[in-house]
Ligand SMILES: *[C@@H]1O[C@H](CO)[C@@H](O)[C@H](O)[C@H]1NC(C)=O
């Protein structure tokens with residue numbers, strides 16, 4: 298009850314902040330009709346308060362949360378390239394993680410499955426909340442051969458992580474103009490056992506302006522060779538602090554959600570920035586560790 302009150306207060310605070318400090322509109326799509334006002338207070342300059350927005354995570358409606366993924370032992374043959382972006386938190390940039398045939402297939406099967414995205418709350422259940430998240434979600438069928446191959450690739454990439462860790466159902470998320478996902482962590486802090494330990498955020502469609510993935514607390518790397526995948530110039534950074542990954546089709550960003558001691562890592566606080574024009578489609582691959590235990594403070 299108290300948490301609910303706290304969250305409501307937070308929403309009011311953010312809403313007010315949004316009026317005082319609107320998102321800068323630095324984007325030139327060439328068509329004014331397409332550049333719509335961001336309807337929601339994603340505060341560009343101050344993504345704090347940094348509180349655990351467990352109400353923001355998306356949990357598959359039908360996921361028995363401790364279910365261990367059915368093992369698929371086939372090999373994955375995609376030739377992806379990896380680069381360490383950050384060591385603490387561990388963030389790895391993966392080029393060509395999802396192949397073009399796989400993308401075409403996922404987009405096709407998603408078309409019939411989309412429904413408005415919900416946010417999960419331990420006190421309210423799953424609900425639509427357009428202050429927090431505006432997109433359409435399509436949960437992938439675990440038995441689909443392409444889904445199985447990508448799932449297996451994600452397991453291999455992480456060194457399998459033992460039998461207590463499983464890949465959640467894959468989620469395709471479509472963001473049209475004005476779609477976004479407000480700042481959040483991917484784990485659920487209300488839990489004491491079992492949690493979402495890693496995330497792959499990959500892009501299936503990036504035909505848009507805006508729509509980058511923003512990590513407000515990560516420093517800009519010193520090497521400007523990263524500028525092909527992150528926003529480096531003023532216009533692209535658009536007043537946001539931290540790092541903005543561009544939605545590059547086929548690429549994935551992988552990160553660890555927790556410190557090795559089991560405490561959530563604040564560095565992986567992130568948002569899907571508002572799409573200003575066009576469309577972005579993302580693919581989320583989350584790993585669930587049923588043996589994770591909340592550490593003693
Ligand atoms: C799975 O978790 C249990 C504790 O819940 C632990 O005893 C076991 O060693 C773990 N297994 C693996 C393969 O990590």
Ligand SMILES: *[C@@H]1O[C@H](CO)[C@@H](O)[C@H](O)[C@H]1NC(C)=O
Pocket residue numbers: 556558559560592593594
């Ligand atoms: C776990 O490690 C992090 C990083 O060193 C630290 O900030 C945090 O306080 C630690 N958590 C506990 C419960 O010791």
